[in-house]
Amino acid sequence: MKKTLLSAAIGAAVLGFASAASAATLDNVKSKGFVQCGVNTGLAGFAAPDSAGNWTGFDVDYCKAVAAAIFGDATKVKYTPTTAQSRFTALQSGEVDLLARNTTWTISRDTALGLNFRYVNYYDGQGFMVPKSLNVKSALELSGAAVCVQSGTTTELNLADYFKANNLQYNPVVFEKLEEVNAAYQAGRCDVYTTDQSGLYAIRLGLSNPDEHVILPEIISKEPLGPAVRQGDDQWFDIVMWAGYALVQAEEFGITQANVDEMKNSTNPDIRRFLGVEKDTKIGTDLGLTNEWAYNIVKGVGNYAEVFERNIGQNTPLKIERGLNALWTKGGLQYAPPIR
Amino acid sequence: MTDHAVIAPSEAGILRSYIYDPKFRGIFFQLLTLITVVVVGWWIFDNTVENLARSGTASGYGFLRGRAGFDIGQALIPYTSDSTYGRAIFVGFLNTVLVAVFGIITATFVGFIIGLGRLSKNWLIARLCTVYVEIFRNIPVLLIIFFWYKGVLDSLPQVRDSIALPFNIFLNNRGLAFPRPIWGDGAWLIPLALVIGIVATMVVARWAKQRQIATGKQFHTVRAGIGLIVGLPFLAFLAAGAPLTFDYPIAGRFNLTGGTRILPEFVALYLALSLYTASFIAEVIRAGIRGVPKGQSEASFALGLQPSHTTRLVIVPQAMRIIIPPLTSQYLNLTKNSSLGVAIGFPELFSTTSTTLNQTGQAVEAISIMLTVYLAISIATSLFMNWFNAKMALVER
Numbered sequence: 001m002k003k004t005l006l007s008a009a010i011g012a013a014v015l016g017f018a019s020a021a022s023a024a025t026l027d028n029v030k031s032k033g034f035v036q037c038g039v040n041t042g043l044a045g046f047a048a049p050d051s052a053g054n055w056t057g058f059d060v061d062y063c064k065a066v067a068a069a070i071f072g073d074a075t076k077v078k079y080t081p082t083t084a085q086s087r088f089t090a091l092q093s094g095e096v097d098l099l100a101r102n103t104t105w106t107i108s109r110d111t112a113l114g115l116n117f118r119y120v121n122y123y124d125g126q127g128f129m130v131p132k133s134l135n136v137k138s139a140l141e142l143s144g145a146a147v148c149v150q151s152g153t154t155t156e157l158n159l160a161d162y163f164k165a166n167n168l169q170y171n172p173v174v175f176e177k178l179e180e181v182n183a184a185y186q187a188g189r190c191d192v193y194t195t196d197q198s199g200l201y202a203i204r205l206g207l208s209n210p211d212e213h214v215i216l217p218e219i220i221s222k223e224p225l226g227p228a229v230r231q232g233d234d235q236w237f238d239i240v241m242w243a244g245y246a247l248v249q250a251e252e253f254g255i256t257q258a259n260v261d262e263m264k265n266s267t268n269p270d271i272r273r274f275l276g277v278e279k280d281t282k283i284g285t286d287l288g289l290t291n292e293w294a295y296n297i298v299k300g301v302g303n304y305a306e307v308f309e310r311n312i313g314q315n316t317p318l319k320i321e322r323g324l325n326a327l328w329t330k331g332g333l334q335y336a337p338p339i340r
Numbered sequence: 341m342t343d344h345a346v347i348a349p350s351e352a353g354i355l356r357s358y359i360y361d362p363k364f365r366g367i368f369f370q371l372l373t374l375i376t377v378v379v380v381g382w383w384i385f386d387n388t389v390e391n392l393a394r395s396g397t398a399s400g401y402g403f404l405r406g407r408a409g410f411d412i413g414q415a416l417i418p419y420t421s422d423s424t425y426g427r428a429i430f431v432g433f434l435n436t437v438l439v440a441v442f443g444i445i446t447a448t449f450v451g452f453i454i455g456l457g458r459l460s461k462n463w464l465i466a467r468l469c470t471v472y473v474e475i476f477r478n479i480p481v482l483l484i485i486f487f488w489y490k491g492v493l494d495s496l497p498q499v500r501d502s503i504a505l506p507f508n509i510f511l512n513n514r515g516l517a518f519p520r521p522i523w524g525d526g527a528w529l530i531p532l533a534l535v536i537g538i539v540a541t542m543v544v545a546r547w548a549k550q551r552q553i554a555t556g557k558q559f560h561t562v563r564a565g566i567g568l569i570v571g572l573p574f575l576a577f578l579a580a581g582a583p584l585t586f587d588y589p590i591a592g593r594f595n596l597t598g599g600t601r602i603l604p605e606f607v608a609l610y611l612a613l614s615l616y617t618a619s620f621i622a623e624v625i626r627a628g629i630r631g632v633p634k635g636q637s638e639a640s641f642a643l644g645l646q647p648s649h650t651t652r653l654v655i656v657p658q659a660m661r662i663i664i665p666p667l668t669s670q671y672l673n674l675t676k677n678s679s680l681g682v683a684i685g686f687p688e689l690f691s692t693t694s695t696t697l698n699q700t701g702q703a704v705e706a707i708s709i710m711l712t713v714y715l716a717i718s719i720a721t722s723l724f725m726n727w728f729n730a731k732m733a734l735v736e737r
Binding site for chain 1: 391394409410411412413420421422493494498499513514592593594595597604682683684685687691694695697698699700701703
């Protein structure tokens with residue numbers, strides 16, 4: 001204990017290591033009474049504070065789902081805004097319990113960074129945004145352009161690879177913070193803005209003249225975005241990942257925030273098992289939670305479709321289509337393994 | 341003291357005599373400090389290693405040989421995304437050195453002028469210099485950097501409305517583009533001539549000084565020196581058949597292509613660091629000159645020296661001894677403040693190293709590299725300034 005304390009004090013100052021990554025994250029979370037969730041510093045629709053200072057968004061709802069599964073109360077979350085640079089250190093050091101910050105799942109992050117990914121809450125791909133006045137129709141016309149990009153992201157690497165592979169020249173204009181990239185693009189410091197397409201939609205909204213910018217059709221990479229946890233705590237990993245699958249499964253069952261109580265009376269054994277009303281079910285307790293965990297998630301934030309539509313769907317300013325993120329039964333990639 | 345020696349040596353008495361023994365006390369506390377430092381240091385090291393092992397992250401410096409995969413906007417040496425992480429960090433290091441060197445030169449120059457200006461008998465000049473110092477000294481340097489950067493981005497025209505200056509120089513909010521010289525065959529004669537010119541000037545200066553000591557006659561060393569240092573390379577340039585062509589910046593579809601470009605990020609950081617540090621240097625200069633006793637200039641005037649000679653030969657050499665040590669601190673501050681360039685996306689050491697950190701996840705290693713490099717730059721600067729200080733110090737006879 002003393003050792004952890006000292007390392008916390010000194011390490012935080014010297015190396016940014018807040019405390020040792022301890023094994024039983026669930027116990028830790030239960031004893032402190034909330035989930036510490038690492039989110040974006042501000043990406044409309046995904047994670048941004050509203051005018052009252054409450055965090056809302058697609059990734060934020062995911063944090064709430066985890067809190068609902070553990071405490072039966074979706075509000076028991078505290079948010080740590082993280083930059084692209086600080087996010088992994090924040091997670092590795094134990095400053096946050098999980099990272100729900102539009103972060104791409106790659107093998108090197110899974111291995112060398114000591115993180116664990118499995119559930120993908122948003123299948124994305126990298127795209128380009130340019131001012132309409134440039135009259136660009138395809139990314140292949142972009143040779144010689146100045147490209148704004150956030151440093152330390154997979155985006156930055158894909159950009160270099162794409163231009164090299166297609167034998168195009170470009171001038172990188174690189175910033176650490178999203179806000180600075182936005183400001184530079186707005187000021188005309190660069191011709192092109194590149195990041196995940198979902199991000200481009202969100203960023204375009206924040207520009208002073210969204211209608212004058214167009215997102216090019218090319219998608220140059222696979223960007224499976226999802227929550228990440230530290231390696232070495234399988235129980236916590238399971239909880240965080242299955243909370244995500246519960247959202248997807250609820251959509252598949254047609255269980256919504258509104259009808260979840262009614263669904264408890266369903267005769268479908270799959271649904272009864274999912275909501276923890278089947279006799280002798282042990283699914284929740286085996287996770288280290290109560291058997292009502294999935295019920296609490298749906299009651300707290302709704303199902304995947306509700307979370308999607310509320311934050312980034314057709315009725316929001318972002319107007320993102322489900323596309324790859326439709327259920328597998330509707331031609332998309334969102335597929336939950338059986339919950340039984 | 342002698343009291344203790346007389347008292348019969350009881351056990352408590354011996355202990356007391358140890359407590360009051362300055363030599364023993366000195367050794368005891370030094371040992372205590374040393375042990376504390378070593379234990380705390382070991383503790384940090386041990387905990388870091390343990391936590392790293394527990395978090396399952398890779399460690400070691402092998403990642404420096406890996407392919408970086410990202411591009412850098414301004415590189416003084418050839419760099420592509422195929423280069424290594426080590427080279428990316430080195431590119432950042434060179435950019436840090438570049439902005440530090442240019443910043444130090446400009447800050448010293450501006451600081452000298454402002455510092456002397458504050459001592460001016462002209463009311464307006466003295467007040468203007470005071471206003472300058474008070475403004476720049478009292479605003480955080482990060483704010484000044486943002487001020488210049490936003491100023492550059494917002495006030496200069498878009499790339500398609502570039503301001504065209506003479507000699508194919510273009511100015512827009514993506515920087516200043518100017519023709520890049522391409523040297524042809526025989527161009528090596530020019531630097532050679534420059535070196536010869538410098539050496540010859542040094543020889544002339546030595547000869548002129550000896551002649552002045554011997555005969556009292558003065559010689560225009562400065563004019564001869566300019567002639568040698570500028571004239572000789574120019575003659576060499578003509579002799580080699582003017583082997584110089586230019587790569588001109590041309591408006592492409594998106595950007596100006598070709599030529600050399602000075603990035604707005606560099607300009608903003610350079611201006612901010614120079615002007616900020618200059619305000620501190622001005623105060624150092626003023627303090628240094630004020631620190632020379634008035635009797636010195638009075639004596640100099642009494643000997644019949646002109647005011648300009650009094651300043652150059654009597655006041656400044658003595659003021660330098662006061663100025664140099666605090667000046668060193670200002671140089672170190674400027675160099676370290678250059679890491680704030682990361683805020684406006686200038687690819688200096690901190691920026692490229694933290695990108696490397698983020699792409700590889702090697703936090704401890706990357707930060708240790710940064711610590712070491714900044715420390716090395718600072719120590720090198722200090723050593724140079726200490727040497728310079730020793731040279732300028734009063735030679736006592």
